[in-house]
Amino acid sequence: MLTEQTSHAPDGLPWHITTLRNAGGMVVTFMDWGATWLSARVPMKDGHVREALLGCATPSDYLHQSAYLGATVGRYANRIANATFSAGEKTFSVAANQGPHQLHGGPEGFNNRRWQIVRQAEQEVEYRLDSPDGDQGYPGNLLVTLLYRLEDDNTLSIHYHASTDQACPVNLTNHAYFNLDAQHGDARGHKLQLNADRYLPVDSSGIPDADLKAVAGTSFDFRQPKTVAKEFLQDDDQRAVKGYDHAFLLNGGDEQKPAAELWSADGKLKLSVFTSAPALQFYSGNYLQGTPAREQGVYTAFQGIALESEFLPDSPNHPEWPQPDCWLKPGESYQSVTRYRLTAV
Numbered sequence: 001m002l003t004e005q006t007s008h009a010p011d012g013l014p015w016h017i018t019t020l021r022n023a024g025g026m027v028v029t030f031m032d033w034g035a036t037w038l039s040a041r042v043p044m045k046d047g048h049v050r051e052a053l054l055g056c057a058t059p060s061d062y063l064h065q066s067a068y069l070g071a072t073v074g075r076y077a078n079r080i081a082n083a084t085f086s087a088g089e090k091t092f093s094v095a096a097n098q099g100p101h102q103l104h105g106g107p108e109g110f111n112n113r114r115w116q117i118v119r120q121a122e123q124e125v126e127y128r129l130d131s132p133d134g135d136q137g138y139p140g141n142l143l144v145t146l147l148y149r150l151e152d153d154n155t156l157s158i159h160y161h162a163s164t165d166q167a168c169p170v171n172l173t174n175h176a177y178f179n180l181d182a183q184h185g186d187a188r189g190h191k192l193q194l195n196a197d198r199y200l201p202v203d204s205s206g207i208p209d210a211d212l213k214a215v216a217g218t219s220f221d222f223r224q225p226k227t228v229a230k231e232f233l234q235d236d237d238q239r240a241v242k243g244y245d246h247a248f249l250l251n252g253g254d255e256q257k258p259a260a261e262l263w264s265a266d267g268k269l270k271l272s273v274f275t276s277a278p279a280l281q282f283y284s285g286n287y288l289q290g291t292p293a294r295e296q297g298v299y300t301a302f303q304g305i306a307l308e309s310e311f312l313p314d315s316p317n318h319p320e321w322p323q324p325d326c327w328l329k330p331g332e333s334y335q336s337v338t339r340y341r342l343t344a345v
Contacts, residue, residue, distance in 0.1 A: 007060060009033050011114055015059040018117070018125045020150040025049075026342070028150050031059055034111040035072035035127045035146050037176050039294075042154060042269065044344045050269060052342055054177040054184070054293070054304040061292040067299075068175035069291065071111035072146060073104045075131060075138050076326075077173040078247070078281060078313035081207045083137070085316035087167060087327070094137030101205060104175070106136035111175070115146070124149040133166065140166030140330075155341040162334035169316040170328040172336060177285060177304030178271055180264035180342075184296075187285060187305045188229035189265035194222035194282065195257060196248035200312055201237045208314050212249055212321070213237075220246065225263065228284060228305070243286040243302070247279045247312045249323065255337075260307050268345050275338040277309035278323035309338040 009015050016032045025043040030036060040052040054069055056062050062069060076094075083096040095106035104111065115127035124147060131142040147159040160172045179187045199220045201210040215221040219231035219238060233239055237246070250259050259280055260273040273280070283306040291299045312318070315326040328334045 022150050023152045026154045032115045035115040037070035042342045056292045065291045067291045070176045074110040074172045075105050077171045077310045079206050081314045140164040140168040155339050157339040160336040167329045169326045170334045171311045173308045173310045177306050179304050180269040191225045191263040193225040193261045195251050198249045200247045204240050244284040247281045270343045272341040275309035279312045281308040
């Protein structure tokens with residue numbers, strides 16, 4: 001465990017960078033601004049080390065990008081249509097930041113906050129965030145804790161916990177982008193497998209505009225490993241958002257079975273994703289162009305793949321969907337665990 005202080009964040013205080021290492025030589029780094037996952041360096045079979053995560057060159061660069069690189073996202077990840085939802089006869093208006101809609105918790109969502117470091121050790125760091133009543137329009141005082149733990153089998157586990165004093169929808173995720181190839185080229189050369197029979201169609205703003213749809217017979221069928229590029233933009237549902245940017249309702253029932261697996265184009269590195277969340281948002285990086293990059297100036301579109309564990313988008317407005325309730329109530333505990341395992345092949 002190593003913590004560094006480097007330059008200053010918008011609140012005038014230094015960023016705190018934390019580095020975790022495991023027995024096998026894997027190294028991951030985080031910063032307290034946005035509880036952001038910055039880097040994942042994996043020892044390969046040939047002795048080289050491969051960076052698996054997209055990221056910026058400096059902490060301040062993260063302030064000049066809108067891709068949510070590696071950030072912790074909340075209170076409600078993904079989109080809320082027209083930035084409104086209701087409970088009983090009461091309607092809540094939350095802060096809009098994508099036209100009339102809210103994306104990833106609003107303009108001052110959890111990705112734009114200083115998280116407090118609660119504790120840290122050689123292989124784990126825990127963060128805490130207090131979100132006051134009315135924050136971005138959400139009801140209730142919400143207390144969130146987030147634990148990153150690096151296991152010796154190269155698994156980075158993320159444990160989310162939240163409690164509230166008023167009923168509130170809660171949906172926390174991490175927005176890491178993966179590129180498992182050494183040269184970080186077009187990530188559509190990766191192979192992907194998703195344990196999901198259904199996906200959610202959306203309009204050009206990413207707002208659900210139809211019921212869940214079977215993946216069978218469509219370009220969204222990743223139940224067997226398939227190169228992302230194979231059927232890219234071959235149907236209207238993809239073309240609406242310039243590629244894949246859709247939630248897949250996971251088949252679930254077995255958290256020991258990967259919800260998703262991703263393979264580098266050269267076949268030498270594999271990512272396995274395990275989650276207790278009901279859905280995964282698969283995003284092919286359609287709007288990544290111009291995002292500040294760690295080594296090359298800026299990223300291009302499709303250079304990274306995000307696999308975000310979460311509730312389905314706009315769930316507060318769709319209680320009919322077959323998933324657990326996204327509303328957290330006083331006395332209850334929001335708990336979600338997602339594990340990202342990186343395996344050199």
